[in-house]
Amino acid sequence: MKVVNGPGGGSFLVWTLLVQLVLCGSGVYTTDHTKSCILLSESDSERKVLNRLEPLAHKNFTAETTIGTESYTYVFQLCGDAGGVPGAGVIQYDSKKTETKPKVIGRYNATQAFGGSDWVLLIYTSGDTYGERCSKEARKAMIMISCDKKAGLGQMKVELEDRQRLQDCFYLLELDSSVMCEVPESHISAGSIILIIAFCLLAIYLIGGFLYQRLIVGAKGMEQFPNYAFWVEVGNMSADGCDFVCRSQNREDARAYRGVATEPLEEEPEERDDHLLPM
Structure with a gap:
């Protein structure tokens, strides 16, 4: 890149940086972060579902749960490294033992996505395997993202950890977000x-x-x-x-509406035409 020297070079560089910052802030430079998610079976329908979640991409959402004496914290990230763990979409770690290595519940390189008008079910598979439960299969996280206009960007909570089965065990997380709420179209005549x-x-x-x-x-x-x-x-x-x-105040009244004078009219002198007769 050519460097502009001289008294105006510094100001030109500053203005260029300012323009770039404004463009970035206004959303001109956009990146499709959801492409980081790799679908188990690539399809246009599932990719469209993921594109609806673009505002949630690369943001950590946390939730805590207590089971008896055990307390766990879950971290979810859409198409990104949850809690900074490479490849992890959802992780779980013991709240009382933060120094232990977190367990990967699901990875975003094995994703499934299904959606309706105001909800999306996101499934991360290929997590760490169970120890002695669920036939030692890989963990799986299911994240139900639903519409809630008052929730803002998102509030996550743990609904269920089903690990009492022989197979198909899963973790169910729920994320309420206003992103899933459809914006009503405005019709202007x-x-x-x-x-x-x-x-x-x-x-x-x-x-x-x-x-x-x-x-x-x-x-x-x-x-x-x-x-x-x-x-x-x-x-x-x-x-x-x-x-x-x-x-119509200056117009004359019609003759039919003229009033009759109260004073008697003077009698006009009788005109005689006798002088017109032949002598």
Whole structure:
């Protein structure tokens, strides 16, 4: 990489680092962490289920349980090394003997994934073998991840450790997370979109015009309103039109509704036309 020397080289490098940090923080640089999980039988359906869990990847989730006098702590990580143990998806260690080596309950290189609308069942197999129980088979962890809008990223607890069988023993963990909750789709009509756009344009016009009139033109009072003279003229013309169409106070009353005068009318002099007759 070419190093930029000179007075502007340092500032250029700083700006480059800042841009990269912003891009990383905004999620432009994304990594599909769930690809670290290796499925026992690769399929598109199971891979899609794992992709839904992407926000939970590479995060440790812990839970504690007590069985009689024994106390254990479980650590689960999606497609990552749980508790820093290479290859382990779920580990178990004695809470009272933290210096002992943790047991691997399941590995993420042997994964199965099944899901519904608001739940996913994740299975890690190929864990450490049992000592004398369960026919000395490999341990298996089942993690039920369910929707809980109030749980945040995730809260894990141990539901069951079934090790009394001859075969198919398993550990059942439950993780409640808001990640599994479906986000309702928002349906906005075309009319609503038009109204939103019109409101935004009106707000830009008013705010931008007000700032221009006040800061650039130096207007005061009502004159700060953008195109004040034009809108005043439009208002006056609208008022005149409304007055012409709706008001009728200056119109003459119809003759049929004129009142009869209370004073007697003066008698008009009788006109004689005798002078028109031939003599």
